[in-house]
Amino acid sequence: MSAIILGWDPDRRNHQAAVERVAATGLHLGRWRVGGQLDATAGTDVWLLLEGDRGRGLIGHGVVLPEQPDAGPPPSVSPQSAAAGPDSTAVYVHIAVDSLLPPGEQIAVGLLAEAVPGIPWEAGHPEGLGVEPADEEAIRSLWRNYGPPPGLDPTLPAAGTYPQHAVIRAAVNRYEQDADARRACLAHHGTSCAACGFSFEQKYGEIGRNFIPVHHLVPAALLGSSYELDPLADLVPLCANCHAMAHAGVATPRTVAELRRIIADAGFLPGATVTDEQLEAQRQARQLLGPQ
Incomplete structure (x- = not known):
């Protein structure tokens, strides 16, 4: 049985x-x-x-x-x-x-x-x-x-x-799965990744429209019984790659600013072909970070 x-x-x-x-x-x-x-x-x-x-x-x-x-x-x-x-x-x-x-x-x-x-x-x-x-x-x-x-x-x-x-079951923050909060977040922030700027719609066309995961910014340790979600301040759109990197190897997720800094500092692999769009994205990331 x-x-x-x-x-x-x-x-x-x-x-x-x-x-x-x-x-x-x-x-x-x-x-x-x-x-x-x-x-x-x-x-x-x-x-x-x-x-x-x-x-x-x-x-x-x-x-x-x-x-x-x-x-x-x-x-x-x-x-x-x-x-x-x-x-x-x-x-x-x-x-x-x-x-x-x-x-x-x-x-x-x-x-x-x-x-x-x-x-x-x-x-x-x-x-x-x-x-x-x-x-x-x-x-x-x-x-x-x-x-x-x-x-x-x-x-x-x-x-x-x-x-x-x-099936491998992973714990998911329930605020990231709240459909109403997600809609409010994307209406405010847009549907491009807040860290790297990736747009599913730009890359995949119609099937990618309005598709992107959202990330809950408030660390789990701070979620008390009186906590109330503010979808505009507490949620941001992050692509799957950046969402994974926000949680990779750390107890407290990395902030969007930290992810942008990591992306800006990473540069490109030796021998890689770099497009004008990639160079522009890196320039914009450094501009967002401001003087270091």
């Missing part, structure tokens, strides 16, 4: 709010009842099956969190309903939902049954259902084709489209 299927009740779990939370922060955390016979160890893939009178279908993906399951029901479940399950060894596990389709956009049961006939999609699974590796790969293939589109950075795969062992 390589994954488990768990039910998603859109009413009890406030579906729309969960979708918005995943879109804004990348995760929705919750607790699920899991039968004791299932392998729900940390890192196990979880596929969420929409239940209730709004239709059935594959609605989301998540991962079991690395913490010890506990035997007590979550606050939203009464002890009586918890005891009603057929498996007295059931436990509750914490799950990070990292991908969730909006209401009405679930992958239909008919499509699931055709692609993965070995799973009883129409039946209820109150304490989960184990998924064999071959079936799990078929589910993942469906998710790649019919699941959510890539997020703000299309170079990153949508959650669930690849197995856990094939």
Whole structure:
């Protein structure tokens, strides 16, 4: 068994709010009842099956969190309903939902049954259902084709489209993934890299329009509980290369001014062919820095 299927009740779990939370922060955390016979160890893939009178279908993906399951029901479940399950060894596990389709956009049961006939999609699974590796790969293939589109950075795969062992998870500052803050930042600063001046639209044309990652300037150590994001002052557009160099080998990210200085001081590799545009970009970088 390589994954488990768990039910998603859109009413009890406030579906729309969960979708918005995943879109804004990348995760929705919750607790699920899991039968004791299932392998729900940390890192196990979880596929969420929409239940209730709004239709059935594959609605989301998540991962079991690395913490010890506990035997007590979550606050939203009464002890009586918890005891009603057929498996007295059931436990509750914490799950990070990292991908969730909006209401009405679930992958239909008919499509699931055709692609993965070995799973009883129409039946209820109150304490989960184990998924064999071959079936799990078929589910993942469906998710790649019919699941959510890539997020703000299309170079990153949508959650669930690849197995856990094939993905390296990096911690991402959630302010850099806030769509509204990103729009405000780019409206103010433009869509060229604040450090090197690279423009995706200038280089790639229409497909690069309005595409550039944004970088959060405030060090994580200074983010107290009262912190409020100012997208104009706290975010800047940085291309992927400069964003990586801002974080490379340091605990506190380099500032945009430091990146500009590094670029200006680096010059060019011996023997490299230097264009007029590159020379002009270097001149402008030195001009921005001012007297040293």
